[in-house]
Amino acid sequence: MPSFPLYSPLRSASLKTECISQSNKQYRSKHSVPCAALFRLRYSRVSRKEIPVERVERRPRSHRCRASTYQGNSASDHANALISDRQSRLLRHQGGIVVGLGDPIVDALVFAEDEQLCELGYETGGCIPVDSYDDIEELLATFPEETRTPGGSAANVIRGLAGFNQVGFKCAFIGKVGTDAAGAQYACGLEERGITSLLHQSDTSTPTGICISLVSPDGQRTMRPYL
Structure with missing residues (x-):
């Protein structure tokens, strides 16, 4: 009679370990970053001040739209602010x-x-x-x-x-x-x-x-x- 392997918790745990190791190897070959490093980067308790962040310079205040800072309640007030801002920009570029x-x-x-x-x-x-x-x-x-x-x-x-x-x-x-x-x-x-x-x-x-x-x-x- 053929013999069938019996179920073993150790056997199933070893299979899971092999699958995880193979997936880690594929992930390393694709991203060239160790999974352990990714785990520490994601779950480490590092304050946000220590993480380097690329700062983007904001435009000067003179280049911002004046209508965005206008505190109006009606749509007509906002439209008038846009028109005045557009006219002021045209006046700054006279001679064209x-x-x-x-x-x-x-x-x-x-x-x-x-x-x-x-x-x-x-x-x-x-x-x-x-x-x-x-x-x-x-x-x-x-x-x-x-x-x-x-x-x-x-x-x-x-x-x-x-x-x-x-x-x-x-x-x-x-x-x-x-x-x-x-x-x-x-x-x-x-x-x-x-x-x-x-x-x-x-x-x-x-x-x-x-x-x-x-x-x-x-x-x-x-x-x-x-x-």
């Missing part, structure tokens, strides 16, 4: 320049009645591009009174920044316009608003981009751009 780079588009603003839009076959609202520049000229001929302003996403941002005259920095705009009257009007419009015009004229016969906004009596805009 902000340059915008984008596509110059002339915004032509025209006031139109609903009957005029029906005669043209336009639905109120929306933005539909125009295929040719001749269609733009025909549409502008229908409305003798118009208001032209420099437009485009980047130019609108620069125009908004140029309105903060108390800040003290300069604004400039870079773009490409056509060799036509619309391009010259665009440059003059920038200069009138205190923006330095750094426009480049196209060598081809491509005209300057324009967007006609037909404004209804209720304030709805119907846009026809030529880009």
